[in-house]
Amino acid sequence: MQKRGRISVRGIVQGVGFRPFVYARACEFGIAGSVKNLGSEVEIYARGERFTEFLAAVSRGPPMSRIDSVDVTETTADIADGFVIKKSGTGSFSGMIPPDIAICDDCIADIFTPGGRYEGYWATSCVNCGPRYSIIQEIPYDRERTSMDTFPMCPACGGEYGDPHSRRHHAQTIACHTCGPGLRLMDKTGTDVPCSDPIREAAALLDAGKILAIRGVGGFHLACIEESSGELKSRLGRIEQPFAVMVRPGFIDQIALVSQDERELLESPVHPIVVLEKRDHASHHTISNLHT
Numbered sequence: 001m002q003k004r005g006r007i008s009v010r011g012i013v014q015g016v017g018f019r020p021f022v023y024a025r026a027c028e029f030g031i032a033g034s035v036k037n038l039g040s041e042v043e044i045y046a047r048g049e050r051f052t053e054f055l056a057a058v059s060r061g062p063p064m065s066r067i068d069s070v071d072v073t074e075t076t077a078d079i080a081d082g083f084v085i086k087k088s089g090t091g092s093f094s095g096m097i098p099p100d101i102a103i104c105d106d107c108i109a110d111i112f113t114p115g116g117r118y119e120g121y122w123a124t125s126c127v128n129c130g131p132r133y134s135i136i137q138e139i140p141y142d143r144e145r146t147s148m149d150t151f152p153m154c155p156a157c158g159g160e161y162g163d164p165h166s167r168r169h170h171a172q173t174i175a176c177h178t179c180g181p182g183l184r185l186m187d188k189t190g191t192d193v194p195c196s197d198p199i200r201e202a203a204a205l206l207d208a209g210k211i212l213a214i215r216g217v218g219g220f221h222l223a224c225i226e227e228s229s230g231e232l233k234s235r236l237g238r239i240e241q242p243f244a245v246m247v248r249p250g251f252i253d254q255i256a257l258v259s260q261d262e263r264e265l266l267e268s269p270v271h272p273i274v275v276l277e278k279r280d281h282a283s284h285h286t287i288s289n290l291h292t
C-alpha cells in the first residue's frame with residue numbers, strides 16, 4: 001500500500017547537497033514527489049510503497065548535514081509521478097550556513113586526470129566539497145545567491161548540474177576552465193605579470209623567499225616559506241603572532257605531536273586549522289614562539 005506525507009527537515013541542510021541526496025534516495029526507493037529548499041528547512045512531498053524506508057534514509061542526511069528535526073505531516077496535496085527538485089522558495093531565512101569544505105579526494109583526482117574537463121582547474125568542486133560560508137550571500141543556498149552568480153555555467157557544467165547521476169548534480173559551486181573564475185599574477189602595484197601558469201609562477205616566487213598575497217574565494221592569505229616568516233612578521237608589526245602552517249600530508253608528525261583527536265580534526269572534511277604542540281619547543285620560532 002502506498003504511503004504519503006509532507007516531510008520537513010531542519011538543521012544544517014543548506015549547502016550540503018541535501019536536495020540531490022533526497023533525489024537519489026527517491027530514485028532508490030521508487031518514491032514520487034518533490035523536494036524544495038525553503039530557507040530554514042527542506043520540504044519534501046513523497047508518495048510510495050517504500051515511504052518508511054525513504055523517510056529513514058532521508059533522516060540520516062548526506063555526510064556534511066546535521067539533522068536537528070524531521071517532522072512528517074499528512075497531506076492531501078497532489079503528488080505527481082516522478083520526482084523533481086523544485087526551485088527554492090522563500091521561507092524564513094534562519095537556516096544554518098555550513099562551513100567551507102576542503103576539496104574532496106574525488107575532485108583532487110579530477111584535477112589530476114589527464115585530458116579531463118577539470119584537469120589543472122584550481123576551483124574544482126562538487127556537491128561534497130568547496131566553499132560555502134565564504135560565498136553565501138543569502139539563503140536558500142542557490143548559485144544566484146552566492147558570489148558565484150557572476151560566473152554563469154557553461155553548457156558542460158550545466159549538463160553535470162542537471163544530471164541526477166553526477167556528483168555535481170545541483171552543486172552550486174560547479175565551475176571549470178571555460179566558465180569559472182580564473183587566476184592572475186599581479187605585482188605589488190596591481191599590474192598583471194604575464195605568465196602562462198600563475199600557480200607555478202607563484203610557487204617559484206614563494207620558493208625564492210617572496211611574500212605573496214593569495215586571493216581566494218574567502219579573502220586574502222599572506223603566504224611565504226618559513227625562511228621569510230620573520231620578515232613577514234616584522235612588516236606586519238606582529239612579532240608575537242603565530243602563523244598557520246601548510247605542510248605536505250605525512251610531514252606534520254616530523255614537527256608536531258598529534259593526538260588522535262587532533263588528527264581526526266585535521267583529516268575531517270572541513271580541514272580546519274588545528275593548534276598543535278611542537279616536538280621541539282625551541283624550533284620554528286619565527287612561525288610560532290608560544291612555547292618559549
Ligand SMILES: [Zn+2]
Nearest residue numbers: 104107126129
Ligand atoms: Zn568534491
Ligand SMILES: [Zn+2]
Nearest residue numbers: 154157176179
Ligand atoms: Zn563550466
